[in-house]
Amino acid sequence: MFPIYLLEDNDIQRQKYAEFIKNGILINDANLELKSITGTVEDFLQDYVPQEQGLYFLDMEIQSNKLAGLNIAERIRKDTPLAQIVFITTHDELSLTTLERKIAPMDYILKDKGLDEIKHRITDDIETAQNNLHRYSHSSKNLLDYKIGSRYFSILMDDIIMLYTQKDVPGRIFIVSKNQLAEFNGSLNTFEINYPSLFRCNRSYLVNLENATTYDSHTRTLSFIDESTCEVSFRKNKELIKLLSNKKNV
Amino acid sequence: MVYIDWQLSLIANFFLLFSTLQLHRYFLKSFDIRHFLSDIAISLVFGYIGLFVDDIFILLFICFIFLASWLLSRPHRLDMQKSISLIIAISAEIVMFSFATYSARILFFIANNEWKLRILEEFQQNFITISLMINVIFLAIFLLVINQFRTQMVKLWIQVEQYHLGKQVFEMSLGVFLAFMLILIISDFQAVTATIQAFLLLIFTIVLVVTYRQLIFFVHTIAIQNEAQEKIIYNKQLNEYLTTVQQQYTDIRKFKHDFQNIMLSMKSFVDNSDSIELKNYYHDIVNEKNTLENINDGNVAQLRSIDSDAIRGLIIQKFFVAKSKQIKLNLELNQNNYHFDNEILIIVRILGILLDNAIEYVQTIDEKTVTCAITQADNITEITIDNPIQNDLNFKTIFKTGYTTKAKHSGFGLANIRRMISETDNLYLETKVIHGHIMMTLIIVGGD
Incomplete structure (x- = not known):
């Protein structure tokens, strides 16, 4: 049973949303419960249990503190990287791009769209959160973490396609995921050790076989869902064939 | 010394002066029949004088023209462009x-x-003809070369005028010319041998070329210096303007926020009420909301919080470029102060490319908005350029250049950005496609 938190400072709106959430749980037959309904940051923090996987509905501006919702979301993200966060807010309070960079929330619900739309979105979000939380609880390493300067970044393991290095930019790792391309400083060896599910197919490529589509053992070319390819070194050829046939049998 | 028949000398002198005047007309693009006739007359008169005074006639000729143009202009002054030409x-x-x-x-x-x-004396008729013909060939080559640089010359002249450098340029070129004449006249008086005179001329030609090159460089330098100065003044004025706009914007935003919340809270009361009048009134007010939506335009004022003139200037410039194309450039700068001090030039160049790409792309789709968000914390700055993308835009094609080494697809200018990032050690680029948007983020480490 995962908890749902609701933080909204307007009494009437809060009452409405709570109603919608309870409704959504019933409709989706979700393994979730509305654990906390609060109107101030202090009350929220009293109910809040760090590192608890859950679904959070947050208003952005709480009692004329424009950034209250954002600050709480940042804290939740830090404690529980995979927490499901949804903002319910008015349009101009929203710096969408900044939010996306800082929090990467699951959804934004705009108050301006009217109560029916809000109800609809809350129901949908409960369904998505239910699926995500269920998925994450099965595996222990769900995220790949990397660091730029003093900041940590993470990408869902399921989304990762490959990590690679380039000769002309030594010491830099490029990471390709289903919807993202990023870079940071590091060494592939460290990642090979820390993330054993990734496969080192040659000196400069570490790939996620879960996202591989085909392998041509003659040309030793491994293809991925995004149509990118990578050459497998002669030494790793046999190991890869074995891994792939095991995977097929499972 | 070669003694040449006076008729032939006259022709040579005439040719020298006449072609000078035609070159002068060409520089100014002022050919017409009146000028043409007067050019012939002046060239004949001074060519004739040249028979008695050797090379001094050139000096007399120039002095005469300056004097004439000084006397003819009201109030009396020299037209710099004509004189320099x-x-x-x-x-x-x-x-x-x-x-x-x-x-x-x-x-x-x-x-x-x-x-x-x-x-030479024996064949003087042929000799003069041949040398004049060679001169015509040189002239033709000179004109061809000049024609190639016509636009640059025009630009240079515009700069000279803009920064009032005419007098300096005139003095410099006149100085070189007088020195040149002095050498010619003295070598005439001293009856130097042709070989020595040839070398003097050659050396002088080199000095001439170098001087003019230096002159161009000088004009460019002054121009850059002045532009920088103008920019500083411009930025200062803009800052003052932005401060006032920011204040007004904050007030309106506050009102707008309260208004929206009140309206939303009222809705359930209105829904539960039986009064049709109240419901209609409520709807009227809700429809008024569209006028409030435009308030966001004021957010260019937020740029005041960026302390780098170059970065602020670039974003302001792109803001207005976008506006002129009916594109909305949203700014998300929620902090009071953004500090930049490292790699500013590279950041400006990368940001310029990212914004240009985004602006260019949204022109082709319906949702014409681009967002630029900056966050700065813990010694890390992130600048994100975000724009909506259409479903048919393939995520893979955007990234193709990113992770194949061949730069076939350069539509996004990413190859250039990659190169610039590789040159430094503290810049990182991240690209993400999410919720139907593409977000390109430049991460800068250090310099906080």
Whole structure:
């Protein structure tokens, strides 16, 4: 049973949303419960249990503190990287791009769209959160973490396609995921050790076989869902064939 | 010394002056029949004077033209553009004339296989004709070359005028020209041998070329310096303007926020009420909301919080470029102060490319908005450029250049950005496609 938190400072709106959430749980037959309904940051923090996987509905501006919702979301993200966060807010309070960079929330619900739309979105979000939380609880390493300067970044393991290095930019790792391309400083060896599910197919490529589509053992070319390819070194050829046939049998 | 018949001398002098004037007209693009006739008359008169006073006639000729244009203008002053053009024309023509004469000499010596001046006197008619023909060829080549640089010359002149450098340029070119004349006249008086004079001319030509190059450089430098100064003043004024706009914007935003919340809270009461009048009134007010939506335009004022003139200037410039194309450039700068001090030039270049790409792309789709968000914390700055993308835009094609080493697809200018990032150690680029948007983030480490 995962908890749902609701933080909204307007009494009437809060009452409405709570109603919608309870409704959504019933409709989706979700393994979730509305654990906390609060109107101030202090009350929220009293109910809040760090590192608890859950679904959070947050208003952005709480009692004329424009950034209250954002600050709480940042804290939740830090404690529980995979927490499901949804903002319910008015349009101009929203710096969408900044939010996306800082929090990467699951959804934004705009108050301006009217109560029916809000109800609809809350129901949908409960369904998505239910699926995500269920998925994450099965595996222990769900995220790949990397660091730029003093900041940590993470990408869902399921989304990762490959990590690679380039000769002309030594010491830099490029990471390709289903919807993202990023870079940071590091060494592939460290990642090979820390993330054993990734496969080192040659000196400069570490790939996620879960996202591989085909392998041509003659040309030793491994293809991925995004149509990118990578050459497998002669030494790793046999190991890869074995891994792939095991995977097929499972 | 070669003694040449007076008619031939007259022709040579006339040619020298006349072609100078035509070159001058060409520089100014002012050909017409009245000028043409007066050019012939002046060239004839001074060509005739030249028979008695050797090379001094060139100096007299120039002085006469300056004097005439000074007297004809009201109030009396020299037109810098015309004067400079004339000085350049006469310097170029004397150089070409002299080299044409020397080339003709050498041709004649080789043809007769005898290195004596007597030959030139003997064949003086042919000699003068040939040297004038060579001069015409030089002129043609000169014009062809000049034509290639016409636009640059026009730009240069605009800069000279803009920054009032006419006087300096005139003095410099006049100085070189007078020194040149002095050498010619003295070598005439002293009856220096042709070989020495040829070398003097050659060296002088080199000095001439170098001087003019230096002159161009000087004008460019002054221009850059002035532009920088203007920018500082402009930025200062803009800052003051932004401060006032920011204040007004904050007030309106506050009102708008309260208004929206009140309206939303009222809705359930209105829904539960039986009064049709109240419901209609409520709807009228809700429809008014569209006017409030435009308030966001004021957010260019947020740029005041960026302390780098270059970065702020770039975003302001792109803001107005976008506006002129009916594209909305949203700014998300929620902090009071953004500090930049490292790699500013590279950041400006990368940001410029990212914004240009985004602006160019949204022109092709319906949702014409681009967002620029900056966050700065813990010694890390992130600048994100975000724009909506259409479903048919393939995520893979955007990234293709990113992770294949071949840069086939350059539509996003990413290859350039990659190169610039590789040159530094503290820049990182991240691209993400999410919720139907593409977000390109430049991460800068350090300099906080």
